[in-house]
Each structure stands twice: as C-alpha cells, then as structure tokens.
Amino acid sequence: EIVLTQSPGTLSLSPGERATLSCRASQSVSSSYLAWYQQKPGQAPRLLIYGTSSRATGIPDRFSGSGSGTDFTLTISRLEPEDFAVYYCQQYGSSLLTFGGGTKVEIK
C-alpha cells in the first residue's frame, strides 16, 4: 500500500499570499493517478486537481498541481478568503485508493 505524507501539517498565511503544499509518496505514483481535494468544515471534500495537474470543473486557475514520481505539489497562487481549508492528496495504485493526512491552510 502506498502511503502519502503531506507537509506541512498546518500552513499559516495571509490572503493574497502564495501557498505551496507538499505530498510525498512511499512509492512511485503514476502522474495520471494523483489528485487533490479541498475540504471546509462540515462539508464534503471537493475535487480540485486530478491527473497531477488537471483542474476539475469550475476550479479557478489560481490552483495548480505539479510533480512526478514520489513528490507532488499543490500551489495556490494568491490565497482568497474562501481558500482557507484543509487539503488532501490522494492516489490510486494497485486497485487501491489512499489519502494523505491533510494540510490545514489557516489565516495568519
């Protein structure tokens, strides 16, 4: 089973700043099978990025994904007030899905 480790656990930033979130896999992950989600309190997760870098329907272009192999990154170019939330990476491999532990982006 591939384990995903997200860092940092918490990111304290101000609106307008750039956020860089990391997701590291215990084994190589196909670029086609790495996704990112946003979750706000009391809500279901929302798919942001799939296939490492493709934005899901309706996702603003300030969200971007990159990476390959075992290291992947979600970047939010300029934080809007509605972007403060928890973010999860997720991979699919060997017919299994696993999620990272999450990064909380909080207002500084």
Add this chain to the structure above:
Amino acid sequence: QVQLQESGPGLVKPSETLSLTCTVSGGSISSSSYYWGWIRQPPGKGLEWIGSIYYSGSTLYNPSLKSRVTISVDTSKNQFSLKVMSVTAADTAVYYCARLRGAVAPEYWGQGTLVTVSS
C-alpha cells in the same frame, strides 16, 4: 449534474452491522465510465477509502476493511449500498458516497452521513 445522497441509521450498536444506501440522481449508475465508492472520515480525522464498485458488480476494497465490508449495486434503483459487519466505536465516522473518475478519484460526493457506534 449528478447528485448523490446517503441514507441509513445514524446510530448502530457495537457488534451489529452498519448499512447505508447511496441514491444517485442526475445520471445513470450503469454508465460505463465510472466507479462508485464509499469513503469515511472519523470525527476530526482524515479520509479513509472503504471501497468501490462498478455497475457490473465488480468491487475493489480497502484491505484493512475487506473482511468486514460488502458493497453492492442495484441498477434498477440507481443505488449502491455499503454494509460493515461487527462494528466497533472505531467505525464511528461521517460516511460519504461518491462517483469516481474511472476508478481513480472521487469526483462527485454526497453530503455525508454521521454514523455513531454506541450502545
């Protein structure tokens, strides 16, 4: 746009079976493009994939839960279901159903339903 809605008891006794149903609207569960899945989230914790099913009945399960979990599909009702046997307090969580992009990534999610395991 596809919508998903979980339903089932919010309280289950220890050692009993948790049963939930996900009703799909705005799209057919028999579409060849998608798997349908269950994901859970214990209070204050992260996300855990439980398993996924294709409309044909083909299933994928999380190995850590496989011995206690059954996922089934009813195409005539546009629904799929989850059963977790022999539950304990550790199974207390918000349970989400979702439509996946292929088998790969949950794309559309239900609102989630809290299931508490307690006597």
